[in-house]
Amino acid sequence: xxxxxxxxxxxxxxxxxxxxxxxxxxxxxxxxxxxxxxxxxxxxxxxxxxxxxxxxxxxxxxxxxxxxxxxxxxxxxxxxxxxxxxxxxxxxxxxxxxxxxxxxxxxxxxxxxxxxxxxxxxxxxxxxxxxxxxxxxxxxxxxxxxxxxxxxxxxxxxxxxxxxxxxxxxxxxxxxxxxx
Amino acid sequence: xxxxxxxxxxxxxxxxxxxxxxxxxxxxxxxxxxxxxxxxxxxxxxxxxxxxxxxxxxxxxxxxxxxxxxxxxxxxxxxxxxxxxxxxxxxxxxxxxxxxxxxxxxxxxxxxxxxxxxxxxxxxxxxxxxxxxxxxxxxxxxxxxxxxxxxxxxxxxxxxxxxxxxxxxxxxxxxxxxxx
Numbered sequence: 001x002x003x004x005x006x007x008x009x010x011x012x013x014x015x016x017x018x019x020x021x022x023x024x025x026x027x028x029x030x031x032x033x034x035x036x037x038x039x040x041x042x043x044x045x046x047x048x049x050x051x052x053x054x055x056x057x058x059x060x061x062x063x064x065x066x067x068x069x070x071x072x073x074x075x076x077x078x079x080x081x082x083x084x085x086x087x088x089x090x091x092x093x094x095x096x097x098x099x100x101x102x103x104x105x106x107x108x109x110x111x112x113x114x115x116x117x118x119x120x121x122x123x124x125x126x127x128x129x130x131x132x133x134x135x136x137x138x139x140x141x142x143x144x145x146x147x148x149x150x151x152x153x154x155x156x157x158x159x160x161x162x163x164x165x166x167x168x169x170x171x172x173x174x175x176x177x178x179x180x
Numbered sequence: 181x182x183x184x185x186x187x188x189x190x191x192x193x194x195x196x197x198x199x200x201x202x203x204x205x206x207x208x209x210x211x212x213x214x215x216x217x218x219x220x221x222x223x224x225x226x227x228x229x230x231x232x233x234x235x236x237x238x239x240x241x242x243x244x245x246x247x248x249x250x251x252x253x254x255x256x257x258x259x260x261x262x263x264x265x266x267x268x269x270x271x272x273x274x275x276x277x278x279x280x281x282x283x284x285x286x287x288x289x290x291x292x293x294x295x296x297x298x299x300x301x302x303x304x305x306x307x308x309x310x311x312x313x314x315x316x317x318x319x320x321x322x323x324x325x326x327x328x329x330x331x332x333x334x335x336x337x338x339x340x341x342x343x344x345x346x347x348x349x350x351x352x353x354x355x356x357x358x359x360x
Contacts, residue, residue: 091334154270154311
């Protein structure tokens with residue numbers, strides 16, 4: 001988000017035909033909850049297009065990229081690396097340290113699908129568990145980002161949207177931003 | 181969770197072949213982040229089995245049910261109803277009211293897939309947006325539960341697990357609970 005070092009989310013291990021909607025949801029969650037960029041490994045081309053399309057319609061800035069070399073990206077990342085995994089240390093014990101580091105340094109947040117290579121655990125500055133229960137990389141990412149930004153991401157303003165949702169007690173209201 | 185009125189998550193609008201993993205992740209997220217029960221609409225049988233299987237292995241209590249009449253369940257629910265939707269009011273403005281109501285009353289948290297019938301908006305006590313951006317029902321559910329329970333769900337203890345993950349700085353450690 002504006003006024004803080006970049007947060008990039010790396011989605012590892014996308015399996016075509018199986019992880020399509022999960023990968024899309026990782027990308028959209030990264031955008032909605034305050035990250036600046038998502039990188040999709042293993043050529044998740046359609047998923048990248050969906051996230052780009054949402055950014056065109058609902059606003060940015062938000063970058064979408066893909067990589068064939070996710071391990072290299074982790075190794076060469078200039079900043080700190082968090083890997084979200086159910087085997088890691090409790091988010092509630094680690095979040096202050098991560099937040100403090102992120103005051104100065106860009107952050108790479110790695111989320112996997114099923115199997116994550118051991119090098120990822122080794123290269124991460126923190127392996128972090130949002131509980132040590134099996135659930136969802138999308139849920140872990142969401143809780144992690146909400147805690148990292150301490151809720152500030154919920155008030156994020158978007159540049160150049162084509163449409164804006166106006167919160168309603170009941171029903172739906174979507175307007176052209178000029179009428180807002 | 182123990183010592184507070186029940187929280188049930190209702191997963192609406194499951195579309196076979198398309199929403200399979202999302203529905204599984206809704207169920208697992210509900211379990212991991214402090215809800216007591218998930219109800220799956222539209223006969224998501226395999227997804228129910230996956231959540232039951234995880235509960236058998238990693239512990240409970242957590243109930244899994246299905247319904248062919250989700251609208252009736254919402255209408256007849258004895259307690260308060262929250263519907264998570266990108267069109268709703270900001271979670272950060274609503275969460276205190278919901279938390280206060282939940283001190284006395286059970287809570288039904290409804291999450292949809294794409295199209296949610298208008299009656300759901302009308303019957304909900306609160307339509308709540310975790311941002312007004314399109315992202316993921318799994319992410320919304322996760323942030324909502326973490327805020328509802330103010331992080332207490334992260335320390336939840338599980339009864340009768342066959343296996344327990346022991347948090348690690350690096351790598352994976354899963355033990356028999358008797359050796360823990």
